[in-house]
Amino acid sequence: MLDIDLLLLSRWLTPVHDFLVPRVGAGARIGFIPTASSIYPDQTWLDLDRSSLRDQGFEVVDVDPELVSAATFTRALSEIDAVFVSGGNVFHLLGALRHAGADRPLVDAVRRGLPYIGVSAGACVTGPDIAPLALLDDPSEAAPLTSTVGLELIDVTVVPHAEGTVGGRGRIDRTRQEFADRPLHFLRDDEALVISGGTTTVIAG
Template sequence: MPLLLLSLGDGPLGRFVDDSLGRPARDVTIGHVTGAGRELLVDRGFRVVDFVASPDEVDAVYVGGGNTFAIWHELIESGTAQILDEQVRAGLPYIGLSAGAVIAGPNIEPAGLLDDPAEAPGLKTTAGFGWIAEVPIPHAGGMLPAYPPAVIERTFTEFGGRFRLLALDDDQALIVDENGARIVTSP
């Protein structure tokens, strides 16, 4: 189950796709699910299609940034979460940016200080995909004005006792592949 979980920078994207699929960007179709970042994929030379319309015709899948709770609610309500889970567990490479990284973990509740849960009033569960044991906390370096160091520190204080949290600075990413899990630079 190859995973690339990005905070903000996309430095390892091309290498991850090449390592996972053995093909250059121009020969890879990525299914965009939701969230910010579609233009980034196009700019990097990938063919980008709507994952929901063509889930069996993609080489990798991408979930971008935005409000974690709203994105998770949309994925669950549309049935896309189940399709994604099945395909990623079967080996489809997954690329998640910010909120897309958070949902890969076991629970999205710790994102509640970074994103407003009220944007998903119908959300019935905060259980994430559980592809990794930790809850990624993107923007952990506190460099973006929306996520100052005090909010990141409070997230770890309030949720660190109940969840395994993984801090990802904006220039870091987590790669999970056949070699294990490792944090890499992601300028």
């Protein structure tokens, strides 16, 4: 695993301040990628996430690869201190990133040191394969997607809401059974993963 800085969350943004400030300073500029939720008419949780980040003292600017060219998106990544990838449908997120030509610039920026914060779908997409999320998100809602290979920033697939808060515990149990041969990390809403300095740590979320 490369020496990258990732904070992967299931739901709550409480750990963001303590993760980001030592790396990029107070008042950092966060690029907010809302893509995973663009297919849903109700995006209330995006407003709540933006407000939470601002309440923690950060500047928040939307960086939406579905609305701008790949070149503009790539340039925007060079003008922010950290990137935040919101929750929603992970299949749509991956398909939209690929369709927009934004997946490789995002990976390259993170590998060059841009801190990455991913919530729910934004956490799931960082792994090797999003196929195990098919019981939690509907693949048919996705942008055109020819492969479920993820961004491959980490070597496990994060399964969020592991206590069953989204879709019920039955789906989590089925995922655990049906994908027992895959490297999965089941992440509860009160937990977060910090991947930094070549190590992975579970912290309170």
